[in-house]
Amino acid sequence: MISRDRDTAGRARSDRPRDRLGRPLPPGSPGVERIPDDLELGPQQTLAFAQQLLDDGLAFNAHEVLEAAWKNGPVAERMLWQGLAQYAVGLTHIQRGNAKGAGTLLRRASERLGSYPANAQQHGVDLAGLIAHTRELLDALDAGDPIAEERLRTRLCREPA
Numbered sequence: 600m601i602s603r604d605r606d607t608a609g610r611a612r613s614d615r616p617r618d619r620l621g622r623p624l625p626p627g628s629p630g631v632e633r634i635p636d637d638l639e640l641g642p643q644q645t646l647a648f649a650q651q652l653l654d655d656g657l658a659f660n661a662h663e664v665l666e667a668a669w670k671n672g673p674v675a676e677r678m679l680w681q682g683l684a685q686y687a688v689g690l691t692h693i694q695r696g697n698a699k700g701a702g703t704l705l706r707r708a709s710e711r712l713g714s715y716p717a718n719a720q721q722h723g724v725d726l727a728g729l730i731a732h733t734r735e736l737l738d739a740l741d742a743g744d745p746i747a748e749e750r751l752r753t754r755l756c757r758e759p760a
Contacts, residue, residue, distance in 0.1 A: 620694050621659030634663035639671050642722040645680075649687065650755050656748060658694055662687035679721055682711030683755065686729060689736070690751045698740050705740075709733040723756040 615623040616630025624630050640648060645668045652661035662684050669680035689704035712726050712733075732753050739746050 619657055621691055631657065631660065634660055634667065636667070638664065638667040642668070646722060646755055653687070654752055658687050658690035658751060662691060676721060678711055679715050679724065682708050682715065685711060686733060693736065693746050693751060702737060702740050705733045705737050725754060725757045728754065
């Protein structure tokens with residue numbers, strides 16, 4: 600049986616450093632700073648942190664920030680945060696060159712965000728814009744078109760009026 604790193608609760612957790620796309624590196628290698636599993640930020644801080652990471656081309660880290668909000672946030676908002684986390688990991692798969700994985704996650708994100716109640720526009724998240732962007736990315740993936748890195752630096756929230 601393969602021995603795996605475990606956290607204090609016994610869950611599988613690798614302590615290996617990761618590259619900017621979230622891929623494990625050999626032990627002792629320099630890597631990108633990890634996002635703590637127990638990260639607890641308010642909604643606006645979460646969105647601002649995730650946005651900064653996306654702007655820096657660190658979609659995997661943005662996914663981890665959004666995943667923490669999904670797991671630690673109010674039950675009524677979990678679908679929103681889960682959809683955002685799936686969106687960010689879909690972008691990660693594009694960065695890694697994994698079109699199939701990207702398509703799967705972006706479709707899940709689009710479904711999740713699309714089923715979030717339209718009247719519950721929480722925290723300024725641009726649901727319509729993210730869903731439209733997801734569809735554009737899916738069209739490009741389905742056509743086998745290359746997706747430039749700058750197309751992955753989208754806005755999570757509507758611009759203030």
